Amino acid sequence: MLRSFRTLLLSLAGACAVLVSTPSWSESNDLLSRIRTNGQITIGTEARYAPFEYIENGKIVGYDADLMQYVLKPLQGVKVDQLDLPFQGLLPGLDAKRFDIVVTAVTINKERLEHFAFTFPVADATTGVLLRSNEPSIKKPEDLNGKIVGTQAGTAQLQAAIALDQKLKAAGGSGLKEIRQYVAFDEAYADLAVGRLDAVAQSLANLGPLMKSRPGVFAIMPETIGPKTYFAWVARKDADSAALVKLFSDGIARANRDGTMKQLQLKWFGTTMDVPAQALTAPAM
Structure with a gap:
């Protein structure tokens, strides 16, 4: 009986040692x-x-x-x-x-x-506005009233375009004529270049390199839209x-x-x- 009790104590001690030395599942x-x-x-x-x-x-x-x-x-x-x-x-x-x-x-x-x-x-990720280089009529966000703006579906840039539309309407303007959504930004750039869009909402970080890669094709509106992101x-x-x-x-x-x-x-x-x-x-x- 004494031996059995001793054996039980040793087994319990060993089990405790394993629990102490082994990391938890989450770790x-x-x-x-x-x-x-x-x-x-x-x-x-x-x-x-x-x-x-x-x-x-x-x-x-x-x-x-x-x-x-x-x-x-x-x-x-x-x-x-x-x-x-x-x-x-x-x-x-x-x-x-x-x-x-x-x-x-x-x-x-x-x-x-x-x-x-x-x-x-x-x-x-602050959102800027890409324009055609030969577009003289758009210099500030208010000039986008009645214009077609493209951007990528499901992005924060789409949210910025929607917020701009609401802001323009709240100020008494007509708002954006249309916000056109694309699977990829390259498709929006192509449509802007040939005149199917008036502007593209995209992050400033992306627009600088794009301008360098296609000189003379695009311009960037001086003002950004939306908050710092x-x-x-x-x-x-x-x-x-x-x-x-x-x-x-x-x-x-x-x-x-x-x-x-x-x-x-x-x-x-x-x-x-x-x-x-x-x-x-x-x-x-």
Whole structure:
């Protein structure tokens, strides 16, 4: 009987030792741990958004691609499986767990922040207005009354165009004649160039490089529309993804502090932009 009691005590002590020394499931089996164990991370991207990301010689290149390589240094040896999808499918695909994180230029806004976890900002996303270079009648937002404005479906730039329409009508104007939505911005640029649109609502960060690549074709309206906004990358808002979001945000903050971000901005945009080195807790839109 004494031996049985001793055996029971030793068994219980051993079990307690295992519980103390073994990490909890949440610590050892979260998304980042599984990525390390499996040796692969799956990333969703829209590779039709130059200069952030686009296809060149069959490879995804751009500002986000270079910054991502820098951020992923702590995951050396982990294979990157990067899926190229239309922008409209990225956030639903993230929800459906088709990929681990979205690395593409996604504007931080209140609606998205309620549902998703954003990394620290990677670039300025404030919305500008692209015009034809031979368009003399549009110099300020009020001049867009009665005009057709194009932008990409499902984007913050679409929200900015809708807000502008409401603002113009509230001020007694006719508002925008039409807001035309496109799957990709390249289609909107083409329609603007041939006169099917009067303007395109797009982030200023994208418009500068576009102007350089097509000199003499386009112009940028001096005033922006909508509030100051920023681009970031997106993950699921749950405990499982928290460590992965922290790894990405830590890398972005490191790039911001050590000058890597500014170097990449000069490389891809031809200019630099001030980007907060922390999370945005209260986006303006």
